[in-house]
Amino acid sequence: GEDVEQSLFLSVREGDSSVINCTYTDSSSTYLYWYKQEPGAGLQLLTYIFSNMDMKQDQRLTVLLNKKDKHLSLRIADTQTGDSAIYFCAESRFANAGKSTFGDGTTLTVKP
Amino acid sequence: EAQVTQNPRYLITVTGKKLTVTCSQNMNHEYMSWYRQDPGLGLRQIYYSMNVEVTDKGDVPEGYKVSRKEKRNFPLILESPSPNQTSLYFCASSLFRNNSPLHFGNGTRLTVT
Numbered sequence: 400g401e402d403v404e405q406s407l408f409l410s411v412r413e414g415d416s417s418v419i420n421c422t423y424t425d426s427s428s429t430y431l432y433w434y435k436q437e438p439g440a441g442l443q444l445l446t447y448i449f450s451n452m453d454m455k456q457d458q459r460l461t462v463l464l465n466k467k468d469k470h471l472s473l474r475i476a477d478t479q480t481g482d483s484a485i486y487f488c489a490e491s492r493f494a495n496a497g498k499s500t501f502g503d504g505t506t507l508t509v510k511p
Numbered sequence: 512e513a514q515v516t517q518n519p520r521y522l523i524t525v526t527g528k529k530l531t532v533t534c535s536q537n538m539n540h541e542y543m544s545w546y547r548q549d550p551g552l553g554l555r556q557i558y559y560s561m562n563v564e565v566t567d568k569g570d571v572p573e574g575y576k577v578s579r580k581e582k583r584n585f586p587l588i589l590e591s592p593s594p595n596q597t598s599l600y601f602c603a604s605s606l607f608r609n610n611s612p613l614h615f616g617n618g619t620r621l622t623v624t
Contacts, residue, residue, distance in 0.1 A: 432612065441515070441601050441615030442554075487554065499613070501546075503553035 403502040405488050410508045417475040419505045421488030424469060428490040431464060432499060433473045436485040445473070445486075475507075483509045513538045517602050517616035524592055525624055532587045532619045534602030540614070541607040543585040544569070545577065547598040548618075554601070560585055561607060592623040 402424040411417045423431070429450050434442040448455045448462045448471070455462045461474040475482055485506050489499040515536045524530055536543065544559040546569075556569030560579040574596055576588040585604075589596060599620050603613040 434613075439617070441603070441617050442613070443615070444612035447612065498559075501554040503551065 403488055403490055403500050405486075405502040405505045407503065408506050408508070410510065411478050413478060413480055413509055413511050415478055417473075417478045417482065417507055417509075419473045419475075419486050419488075419507065421471040421473075421502055422469055423471065423488070423490045423500075425490060425492060425500070426469065427492050428469075430491045430499075431462075431471050432487075432489040432491070433460075433462065434487040434489060434501075436487065436504065438484075442487060478507075478509050480509045480511060483507055513614070515602055515604055515614050515616040517600075517619050519619060520617065521620050523622045523624065526593055527591050530589050530592060530621075532589075532600060532602075532621070534585045534587065534616060535583050536585075536602075536604040536614070537583065538604065538606075538614065539582065540604035541582070542611075543579065543602065543604045544613070545575070545585070545587045546601045546603065547571065548601060549598050557587070557600075592621075594623045597621060597623050 405421045432447040433445040435445050436442045448464050459476045463472045485504040487504045488502040491499040518533045541562045545557040546554045548554050555571045557575050558577040560566045563582050566577050599618050601618050602616040605611045605613045
Protein backbone atom coordinates (compact mmCIF):
# COMPACT_ATOMS: atom_id res chain seq x y z
CA GLY A 400 0.00 0.00 0.00
CA GLU A 401 0.90 3.64 -0.03
CA ASP A 402 3.46 4.87 2.48
CA VAL A 403 4.71 8.37 3.17
CA GLU A 404 7.68 8.97 5.46
CA GLN A 405 9.11 12.08 7.04
CA SER A 406 11.66 12.77 9.72
CA LEU A 407 9.91 13.67 12.96
CA PHE A 408 11.83 16.73 14.12
CA LEU A 409 13.78 19.67 12.71
CA SER A 410 15.27 22.59 14.60
CA VAL A 411 16.66 25.72 12.95
CA ARG A 412 17.65 29.25 13.93
CA GLU A 413 15.53 32.21 12.96
CA GLY A 414 16.62 33.58 9.58
CA ASP A 415 18.09 30.27 8.38
CA SER A 416 16.50 28.12 5.69
CA SER A 417 14.54 25.02 6.70
CA VAL A 418 14.35 21.93 4.53
CA ILE A 419 11.75 19.31 5.34
CA ASN A 420 12.04 16.04 3.45
CA CYS A 421 9.49 13.42 2.53
CA THR A 422 9.63 10.11 0.68
CA TYR A 423 6.72 8.18 -0.72
CA THR A 424 6.34 4.75 -2.23
CA ASP A 425 3.38 4.99 -4.61
CA SER A 426 4.77 5.57 -8.08
CA SER A 427 1.31 6.48 -9.36
CA SER A 428 1.05 9.48 -7.04
CA THR A 429 -0.41 12.35 -8.99
CA TYR A 430 -0.52 15.21 -6.49
CA LEU A 431 1.80 15.90 -3.57
CA TYR A 432 0.85 18.32 -0.82
CA TRP A 433 2.37 20.11 2.12
CA TYR A 434 0.10 21.00 5.04
CA LYS A 435 0.94 23.04 8.14
CA GLN A 436 -0.58 22.38 11.56
CA GLU A 437 -0.22 25.04 14.24
CA PRO A 438 -0.88 24.19 17.90
CA GLY A 439 -4.55 23.63 18.66
CA ALA A 440 -5.60 23.89 15.05
CA GLY A 441 -6.35 21.70 12.08
CA LEU A 442 -4.13 21.27 9.05
CA GLN A 443 -3.93 24.03 6.46
CA LEU A 444 -2.74 23.52 2.91
CA LEU A 445 0.55 25.31 2.29
CA THR A 446 1.25 24.27 -1.26
CA TYR A 447 0.99 21.38 -3.67
CA ILE A 448 2.82 20.11 -6.72
CA PHE A 449 1.61 18.05 -9.63
CA SER A 450 3.73 15.00 -10.42
CA ASN A 451 4.85 16.29 -13.82
CA MET A 452 6.55 19.29 -12.19
CA ASP A 453 10.04 19.38 -10.70
CA MET A 454 9.79 22.57 -8.72
CA LYS A 455 7.27 25.07 -7.50
CA GLN A 456 8.05 28.36 -5.76
CA ASP A 457 5.64 30.49 -3.79
CA GLN A 458 7.19 33.42 -1.90
CA ARG A 459 9.35 31.90 0.85
CA LEU A 460 8.34 28.33 -0.01
CA THR A 461 10.07 26.12 -2.58
CA VAL A 462 8.89 22.60 -3.31
CA LEU A 463 11.24 20.20 -5.09
CA LEU A 464 10.08 16.89 -6.49
CA ASN A 465 12.38 14.07 -7.57
CA LYS A 466 9.94 11.65 -9.09
CA LYS A 467 12.59 9.06 -9.89
CA ASP A 468 13.60 8.81 -6.21
CA LYS A 469 10.05 9.52 -4.96
CA HIS A 470 11.43 12.35 -2.84
CA LEU A 471 9.68 15.60 -2.03
CA SER A 472 11.12 18.52 -0.08
CA LEU A 473 9.81 21.79 1.29
CA ARG A 474 12.26 24.63 1.72
CA ILE A 475 11.30 27.62 3.83
CA ALA A 476 13.58 30.59 3.27
CA ASP A 477 14.29 33.09 6.08
CA THR A 478 12.50 30.92 8.64
CA GLN A 479 10.60 32.87 11.29
CA THR A 480 9.37 31.86 14.76
CA GLY A 481 5.84 31.90 13.32
CA ASP A 482 6.86 29.02 11.06
CA SER A 483 7.16 26.73 14.10
CA ALA A 484 4.53 24.05 13.50
CA ILE A 485 4.05 20.47 12.33
CA TYR A 486 4.40 20.02 8.58
CA PHE A 487 2.68 17.12 6.86
CA CYS A 488 3.55 15.68 3.50
CA ALA A 489 0.67 13.98 1.67
CA GLU A 490 0.27 12.20 -1.64
CA SER A 491 -2.75 11.36 -3.71
CA ARG A 492 -3.28 9.26 -6.76
CA PHE A 493 -6.52 11.03 -7.41
CA ALA A 494 -7.44 14.52 -8.42
CA ASN A 495 -9.48 14.72 -5.23
CA ALA A 496 -7.11 15.58 -2.39
CA GLY A 497 -9.44 13.82 -0.02
CA LYS A 498 -7.96 10.43 -0.82
CA SER A 499 -4.54 11.52 0.32
CA THR A 500 -2.11 9.45 2.37
CA PHE A 501 -0.35 11.53 5.01
CA GLY A 502 3.09 11.26 6.54
CA ASP A 503 3.49 11.39 10.32
CA GLY A 504 4.46 15.05 10.27
CA THR A 505 7.72 16.92 10.93
CA THR A 506 7.79 19.21 13.96
CA LEU A 507 9.73 22.33 13.03
CA THR A 508 11.13 24.37 15.91
CA VAL A 509 12.55 27.80 15.13
CA LYS A 510 14.91 29.19 17.74
CA PRO A 511 15.43 32.96 18.06
CA GLU B 512 -16.27 32.86 6.55
CA ALA B 513 -15.57 29.55 4.82
CA GLN B 514 -14.91 26.94 7.46
CA VAL B 515 -15.27 23.43 8.79
CA THR B 516 -16.77 23.41 12.28
CA GLN B 517 -16.41 20.51 14.67
CA ASN B 518 -18.07 20.16 18.04
CA PRO B 519 -17.19 19.66 20.76
CA ARG B 520 -13.51 20.70 20.93
CA TYR B 521 -12.91 18.55 24.01
CA LEU B 522 -14.83 15.52 25.24
CA ILE B 523 -14.22 13.17 28.14
CA THR B 524 -16.46 10.15 28.38
CA VAL B 525 -16.60 6.64 29.80
CA THR B 526 -16.34 3.30 28.06
CA GLY B 527 -19.55 2.23 26.34
CA LYS B 528 -21.41 5.54 26.42
CA LYS B 529 -22.50 6.44 22.90
CA LEU B 530 -21.30 9.77 21.58
CA THR B 531 -21.48 11.85 18.42
CA VAL B 532 -18.96 14.39 17.16
CA THR B 533 -20.53 16.81 14.73
CA CYS B 534 -18.92 18.28 11.63
CA SER B 535 -20.39 20.96 9.40
CA GLN B 536 -18.97 22.84 6.40
CA ASN B 537 -20.35 25.92 4.69
CA MET B 538 -18.45 25.64 1.40
CA ASN B 539 -20.83 23.33 -0.46
CA HIS B 540 -18.11 20.68 -0.61
CA GLU B 541 -19.00 17.26 -1.97
CA TYR B 542 -16.21 15.40 -0.20
CA MET B 543 -15.98 15.04 3.59
CA SER B 544 -13.76 12.86 5.72
CA TRP B 545 -12.83 11.97 9.29
CA TYR B 546 -9.27 11.39 10.51
CA ARG B 547 -7.71 10.52 13.81
CA GLN B 548 -4.28 11.79 14.78
CA ASP B 549 -2.17 9.79 17.21
CA PRO B 550 1.47 10.29 18.26
CA GLY B 551 3.80 8.32 16.02
CA LEU B 552 0.96 7.22 13.74
CA GLY B 553 0.23 10.45 11.92
CA LEU B 554 -3.17 11.03 10.36
CA ARG B 555 -5.31 8.00 9.62
CA GLN B 556 -8.56 8.15 7.71
CA ILE B 557 -11.61 6.68 9.44
CA TYR B 558 -14.46 7.22 6.98
CA TYR B 559 -15.12 9.42 4.01
CA SER B 560 -18.06 10.55 1.92
CA MET B 561 -18.05 11.59 -1.72
CA ASN B 562 -21.54 13.05 -1.59
CA VAL B 563 -24.91 12.82 0.14
CA GLU B 564 -25.79 9.25 1.10
CA VAL B 565 -22.41 8.00 -0.18
CA THR B 566 -19.98 6.90 2.51
CA ASP B 567 -17.06 4.49 2.57
CA LYS B 568 -14.51 3.07 4.97
CA GLY B 569 -11.09 4.57 5.33
CA ASP B 570 -8.08 2.86 6.86
CA VAL B 571 -9.32 2.52 10.47
CA PRO B 572 -13.16 2.33 10.44
CA GLU B 573 -13.65 -0.22 13.24
CA GLY B 574 -15.71 1.14 16.12
CA TYR B 575 -17.01 4.14 14.17
CA LYS B 576 -20.08 5.02 12.14
CA VAL B 577 -20.89 8.00 9.96
CA SER B 578 -23.86 9.37 8.08
CA ARG B 579 -24.26 11.91 5.28
CA LYS B 580 -27.91 12.89 5.09
CA GLU B 581 -27.16 16.47 4.12
CA LYS B 582 -24.29 17.87 2.11
CA ARG B 583 -23.03 20.15 4.86
CA ASN B 584 -23.02 17.68 7.79
CA PHE B 585 -20.95 14.57 8.43
CA PRO B 586 -21.25 13.37 12.03
CA LEU B 587 -18.94 10.76 13.52
CA ILE B 588 -20.66 8.28 15.82
CA LEU B 589 -19.02 6.06 18.42
CA GLU B 590 -21.69 3.58 19.47
CA SER B 591 -19.64 2.05 22.29
CA PRO B 592 -16.43 4.01 22.82
CA SER B 593 -13.36 2.26 24.16
CA PRO B 594 -10.11 3.67 25.62
CA ASN B 595 -8.22 2.90 22.39
CA GLN B 596 -10.40 5.50 20.69
CA THR B 597 -8.85 8.22 22.82
CA SER B 598 -7.39 10.46 20.16
CA LEU B 599 -7.50 13.80 18.35
CA TYR B 600 -10.12 13.76 15.62
CA PHE B 601 -10.28 15.96 12.55
CA CYS B 602 -13.04 16.48 10.05
CA ALA B 603 -12.10 17.73 6.59
CA SER B 604 -13.86 18.63 3.37
CA SER B 605 -13.02 19.48 -0.21
CA LEU B 606 -14.53 20.02 -3.61
CA PHE B 607 -14.40 16.97 -5.79
CA ARG B 608 -12.25 18.42 -8.54
CA ASN B 609 -8.63 18.83 -9.59
CA ASN B 610 -6.28 20.38 -7.07
CA SER B 611 -8.98 21.07 -4.54
CA PRO B 612 -7.24 21.00 -1.15
CA LEU B 613 -8.65 19.61 2.07
CA HIS B 614 -10.07 22.12 4.55
CA PHE B 615 -9.75 20.93 8.12
CA GLY B 616 -11.71 21.64 11.27
CA ASN B 617 -9.86 22.57 14.46
CA GLY B 618 -10.11 19.11 15.94
CA THR B 619 -11.91 17.29 18.74
CA ARG B 620 -9.83 15.87 21.54
CA LEU B 621 -11.61 12.78 22.86
CA THR B 622 -10.67 10.94 26.04
CA VAL B 623 -12.38 7.63 26.84
CA THR B 624 -11.81 6.36 30.37
